[in-house]
Amino acid sequence: xxxxxxxxxxPATLSVGEVARRxxxxxxTLHFYEAKGLIGSHRTPGNQRRxxxxxxxxVAIIRVAQRVGLPLLDIKAALAALPAxxxxxxxxxxxxxxxWRADLDQRIAQLEKLRDMLDDCIGCGCLSIDxxxxxxxxxxxxxQGPGPRRLWVGQPDSD
Numbered sequence: 001x002x003x004x005x006x007x008x009x010x011p012a013t014l015s016v017g018e019v020a021r022r023x024x025x026x027x028x029t030l031h032f033y034e035a036k037g038l039i040g041s042h043r044t045p046g047n048q049r050r051x052x053x054x055x056x057x058x059v060a061i062i063r064v065a066q067r068v069g070l071p072l073l074d075i076k077a078a079l080a081a082l083p084a085x086x087x088x089x090x091x092x093x094x095x096x097x098x099x100w101r102a103d104l105d106q107r108i109a110q111l112e113k114l115r116d117m118l119d120d121c122i123g124c125g126c127l128s129i130d131x132x133x134x135x136x137x138x139x140x141x142x143x144q145g146p147g148p149r150r151l152w153v154g155q156p157d158s159d
Contacts, residue, residue, distance in 0.1 A: 013050035016041070023059040030059070038062055038076055054087035061088060061096070069107070070100060 011018075020027045033039045034049075039058055041049040058079060065075045078096050082088050088096075 011053075013042075013052060014055070016049045016051070019051050019055055019059065023056055023063075025059055025063065033059070033062060036072055036076065038072065038079055057087040058082075061093070065100065068100070068104060070103070074100075074103070 014022070016027050016030055019025075019030055023030075025033075030039070034041060039051070039055050039062075041051045041055075044050055061079070062075055065078070066072075078099065082092050082096075
């Protein structure tokens with residue numbers, strides 16, 4: 001096993017099994033993250049994956065971001081903005097979480113609005129296709145006039 005030149009007992013890189021054990025993430029999940037471009041590794045001459053030690057912090061960030069419901073594309077974009085040669089710092093995390101917080105606040109507001117609309121729907125009980133804001137949001141097809149808009153042959157679907 002290679003070691004860091006500054007500390008003989010600290011490995012410079014970690015195997016996929018070591019990363020999995022230390023991060024609490026399955027090996028298959030690490031492979032998935034790598035395939036999606038969220039983390040990276042290099043290969044040894046024996047074709048084994050080796051990860052830099054900073055991958056542990058990146059995996060922790062990915063897990064937290066997933067837990068709060070952020071899409072992988074957003075996580076990938078955020079990780080791409082971090083310095084590649086070191087573990088993300090507290091300042092890096094603050095920057096990421098500030099951006100994510102704004103997104104989460106917007107999503108919470110949307111969910112609260114949906115919840116309030118759902119309460120109205122439960123109150124009326126109709127689930128009317130022509131009046132219900134949940135069943136037929138914004139009634140986009142009504143702008144085209146009455147009739148079965150989706151059933152006309154040759155007419156483009158406006159949704």
